[in-house]
Amino acid sequence: MSRNEGESAGLRRRPARTVPSLVVGILLLAIGVGLAWLCIARLVSGSWSTLLQAPRNQLATLTWSDPLMWSIAAVAVAVGLILLLCALVPGGFNTLRVRSSSGEETGRGDVHAQSGNPGQQTVMTRRGVAHLARAQCVQVDGVSTASVTATAKKVHLKVGTSLRETKDLHTLVTDGVRNRLTAIGLDPVPEVTATIESRG
Structure with missing residues (x-):
């Protein structure tokens, strides 16, 4: 593969981090589709889906000192840090x-x-x-x-x-x-x- 432009970019590129990007994209797409479906169901039936009832009732009983809340927060922080490092830390040369x-x-x-x-x-x-x-x-x-x-x-x-x-x-x-x-x-x-x- 040859390049004739005098100012073309170097050939020693780093990976594009496509796997983390793909995972995040799929998760966001799934969340978006789920929220859109719930909103459409709410507009059609006039009430929220019963699928939300059990999670809503469970979340209503949680307090900030609840171990489950701390576990969810810790997992969210860990995932956020991993994604941030994937974005900021350059990968090895390929x-x-x-x-x-x-x-x-x-x-x-x-x-x-x-x-x-x-x-x-x-x-x-x-x-x-x-x-x-x-x-x-x-x-x-x-x-x-x-x-x-x-x-x-x-x-x-x-x-x-x-x-x-x-x-x-x-x-x-x-x-x-x-x-x-x-x-x-x-x-x-x-x-x-x-x-x-x-x-x-």
């Missing part, structure tokens, strides 16, 4: 910076370049880094299975092997993946860790 374009090395569409000499950027998605790390990992002798998770700062390998002694294998897979990520130009190179599971 791409990793590459010193030079290396899309031909991965064979995937996971490397994106921003053209133009000033401020040129090349990035690789976390999924692309995970695929590359896994491809490197399974080439090591003794590795039976491998799964990889990648963030902007860490790549973790979960390796299955039939070997009983796994110390040397641990060194081989971590060094091999680290060298591969260095070779494609990731800057900085994320920390590479591994968990070896002997299945022999």
Whole structure:
């Protein structure tokens, strides 16, 4: 993916927080639909729905010192703080910076370049880094299975092997993946860790 505008935005974007937004949107929509239905029922029948009677009677018996009231308030404050933090605290980067374009090395569409000499950027998605790390990992002798998770700062390998002694294998897979990520130009190179599971 290339961009020719000289002042285009950086490619290292943060997540859009779509999940919290979607949850809040669905909740507000449900509340709005429920209130609209109750109001329409009130206009048609001339009285409020009996569905409101039990909650209204229960709420009428509550006092400010009631434990249930404090529990409701605590849950509301906690949900509000979580949503506020989701809005204010930036998420982790979903791409990793590459010193030079290396899309031909991965064979995937996971490397994106921003053209133009000033401020040129090349990035690789976390999924692309995970695929590359896994491809490197399974080439090591003794590795039976491998799964990889990648963030902007860490790549973790979960390796299955039939070997009983796994110390040397641990060194081989971590060094091999680290060298591969260095070779494609990731800057900085994320920390590479591994968990070896002997299945022999």
